[in-house]
Amino acid sequence: MxxxxxxxxxxxxxxxxxxxxxxxxxxxxxxxxxxxxxxxxxxxxxxxxxxxxxxxxxxxxxxxxxxxxxxxxxxxxxxxxxxxxxxxxxxxxxxxxxxxxxxxxxxxTPVDEVCGMVPSIARDIAANFLELRNPARWDGNGDVPNDTYFSSMPLDFPIDNAYPNQTIRLQLVQVSKVNPHYVCACSIFEDESHAGITEKCTNGAGSIKEIEDAILFVSRIYELREGFSRDFVETVNMYPTEYRAIRKALYGEEALGGSTGVIFSNKVLFKDGSVMTITYTGDGKGKAWGEAVLTEKDSEKIVARSPISYTFANHWKLCFKGAVYHAFIKITQ
Incomplete structure (x- = not known):
């Protein structure tokens, strides 16, 4: 009563x-x-x-x-x-x-992963290019040293694993005859009639990181022009004990009190280096919620954040710079 x-x-x-x-x-x-x-x-x-x-x-x-x-x-x-x-x-x-x-x-519903150009592919292309055209990693300033192999012939790299029927072209070019200075020019094209659809030059001639960044830059411009959509997909394995703790806090079983602070937290690494952090938190008063945030590669800056969820989510989805990041939760048996 x-x-x-x-x-x-x-x-x-x-x-x-x-x-x-x-x-x-x-x-x-x-x-x-x-x-x-x-x-x-x-x-x-x-x-x-x-x-x-x-x-x-x-x-x-x-x-x-x-x-x-x-x-x-x-x-x-x-x-x-x-x-x-x-x-x-x-x-x-x-x-x-x-x-x-x-x-x-x-x-x-399962999502097919479509990554486009990712840093690991761009880095491999840059390293292979320098190995063949500038193995000494000369920086491009002044005259080419006599004991250094250096070639300004272009190299093409098919990138069907990123974009169907597309090619990345890299070439070391001289940008000043008075004060010789070489840079790496990067372009993406489908065939010779469309060469140079997008182009980006580095600051020097011997940096893998600069060439990698140039490849990623032209790739993103290509995606914007073509309406190419990237979907990164990962699965998060959650133990039954973790799920039960979240469930207990979310669904009122702690109506007269409950968990305080973080109940569950997991970091999901995607192929482009971005990280999604999924967290469930309780306030100790019978309320709990979940949230997902996205940070860029090698950064703690949050670039995307989900709405607060007061129920358990099997699928977290965040968008940033034309890409969609999916994290599916799987309860392990």
């Missing part, structure tokens, strides 16, 4: 407590009510999905789909959350469940 004591608190009587009485604030009571709603939704969804899995054709949900949700606790939890969302919009239970499944399936 619940009895109002005053405007700030209530008292629960006949509980299995030593004192026989528990005092709760309205905020705590609201948390308990939310937990009760969550537990009811869990029971309803679990019963329906179990029936769908065990008796094919007995419900509107395909048996194979139902079994997938039964086997993955994170998917089942998300199904409960999204079903409640559509119930609150006025849908009946079965349509709400169906729309929740559609939304989740769209979110977890």
């Amino acid at each position: 619940i009895t109002k004591l005053n405007k700030k608190s209530v008292v629960l009587q006949n509980l299995s407590l030593q004192s026989g009485t528990a005092f709760l604030s309205y905020e705590e009571l609201a948390s308990l009510a939310k937990l009760q709603e969550r537990l009811t939704d869990e029971n309803d969804v679990n019963n329906f999905i179990t029936r769908s899995a065990n008796a094919p054709g007995s419900t509107e949900i395909a048996s194979c789909v139902a079994k997938k949700y039964l086997d993955d606790p994170s998917l089942m939890d998300n199904l409960v959350v999204k079903t409640r969302f559509f119930l609150n919009l006025g849908y009946y239970f079965v349509p709400a469940l169906s729309k929740a499944i559609d939304a989740i399936e769209e979110d977890i």
